[in-house]
Amino acid sequence: MPEEDSLVEIPRSDWAELRDLYVQRDTDPQGYPCINNFIQWVEKDPELKVKFLSLNGDWQSDGTFVLTVDLGTAYKHLYFNTLSDNLDRATKALECFKSIENEYVFFGFCSRLKPVVEHITKKYYTTKKIKIVETFWYTVSKDLIDTFTTEVPSGITLLNLALEDAETINEIWPHRGPNSIKFVRSLIKFNVNLGAYDDNGKLVAWCLRLPIGSLGLLQVLESHKRLGLGSLLVKSMAKKISALGDQVTAPVVNKNTASKSMFEKIGFHKIDSSYWVE
Numbered sequence: 001m002p003e004e005d006s007l008v009e010i011p012r013s014d015w016a017e018l019r020d021l022y023v024q025r026d027t028d029p030q031g032y033p034c035i036n037n038f039i040q041w042v043e044k045d046p047e048l049k050v051k052f053l054s055l056n057g058d059w060q061s062d063g064t065f066v067l068t069v070d071l072g073t074a075y076k077h078l079y080f081n082t083l084s085d086n087l088d089r090a091t092k093a094l095e096c097f098k099s100i101e102n103e104y105v106f107f108g109f110c111s112r113l114k115p116v117v118e119h120i121t122k123k124y125y126t127t128k129k130i131k132i133v134e135t136f137w138y139t140v141s142k143d144l145i146d147t148f149t150t151e152v153p154s155g156i157t158l159l160n161l162a163l164e165d166a167e168t169i170n171e172i173w174p175h176r177g178p179n180s181i182k183f184v185r186s187l188i189k190f191n192v193n194l195g196a197y198d199d200n201g202k203l204v205a206w207c208l209r210l211p212i213g214s215l216g217l218l219q220v221l222e223s224h225k226r227l228g229l230g231s232l233l234v235k236s237m238a239k240k241i242s243a244l245g246d247q248v249t250a251p252v253v254n255k256n257t258a259s260k261s262m263f264e265k266i267g268f269h270k271i272d273s274s275y276w277v278e
Contacts, residue, residue: 007066007096008057015039015052021063021083026247027139029108029274030067030081033213033246038067041190041211055093064089068104069211071186074178075105077211080113087116094120101125106277108212108251110137114275121277133276135251136260138268145242148235148266152196153227156204158236161188161195165203172219175278184208187217192240196220196229207233209241214249218259230262251276 010018019039025031038050049070052059059065063083070076078100082090094116097104101124106117114132121130152158161169166188170181187193187208196205204224210216215237220229238248251274252259 005056005092005096007053007055007093010052010054010059010065012042014059018052018059018063018065021060022081025081025083027137027249027271028081029110029137029212029214029249029251030079030113033249034079034081034211035065035067036246037191037211037213038069041186044190053093055089055096062089064093066093072182073180076103077107078104079107079212080109080116087113091116091119095123097124101128106275108210108214108274108276111273111275117275117277131278133253133278135253135274135276136270137272137274138250138252138263139271140238140248140266140268142242142248144267145235145238145248148239150232150236150239152232153229155199156227156229157197158194158232159197161193161203161206161208163188165195165206168203169206169208169217169219172221173217184217187211192237192244194233194236194240196224196233198224205229205233207237209237212249213241213246214251215241216251230259231266234263234266 016039019032019035022032022035042048042050051068053066055064065081067079068076080090080094109117163185166181166184170176170184191209193208195203198204205220207215208217215234218230218233241248250263250268252263
């Protein structure tokens with residue numbers, strides 16, 4: 001009788017080696033940028049509840065891993081990936097979670113991994129009705145980013161966001177949920193970000209960086225739309241992320257034609273779809 005599959009925690013000392021297996025997956029939402037993000041977060045705060053897990057202790061053979069993150073929000077975030085074209089081991093790893101439905105939410109995965117999530121949610125989500133939301137997954141070349149000009153309009157100042165800005169951001173965020181302010185605070189605390197402030201010091205627009213390495217939570221207040229602040233923040237954040245040596249990516253909800261038009265006008269192009277479970 002075969003032994004039952006189990007998840008084995010990957011020691012922190014091995015996280016960098018796991019990350020480096022994904023060095024060629026630098027535009028994969030759950031590839032190199034995502035793994036590197038949480039390595040850096042834990043370096044800044046070793047008490048963060050971040051776990052990398054492998055199926056039966058083997059992650060070296062094909063890079064299969066599962067990552068769980070507990071930021072104190074309603075659900076823990078769940079990330080996973082594999083370098084194999086065969087998704088069986090990734091599927092088996094997720095099947096090891098006994099209470100996946102009530103504890104975890106899948107966060108920003110690529111189209112290649114969608115069949116795994118569909119299988120898991122169909123098999124294990126018995127009481128909660130879920131919806132898989134598609135977004136277009138965009139990127140832009142470093143050469144183009146280097147040509148970006150970022151002229152700030154009169155009366156506006158670009159600054160790094162402050163932790164107290166999280167309340168304003170979370171209140172307007174269309175995807176907010178119970179305790180999601182803790183997620184927003186984590187993004188402000190640990191990742192590069194930018195806010196646009198008026199002459200009175202009021203935050204009127206912002207852009208953050210998600211744990212998967214992409215731009216996210218881009219928002220401009222109604223009072224300051226049509227001033228080019230969205231494009232300005234995207235270009236400025238692209239420069240910041242590119243300066244770190246990372247690829248610049250962004251998810252855009254399919255129905256958001258205004259955002260799609262803006263990103264494409266700037267020079268972003270679609271390379272995949274990314275998905276979010278709601």
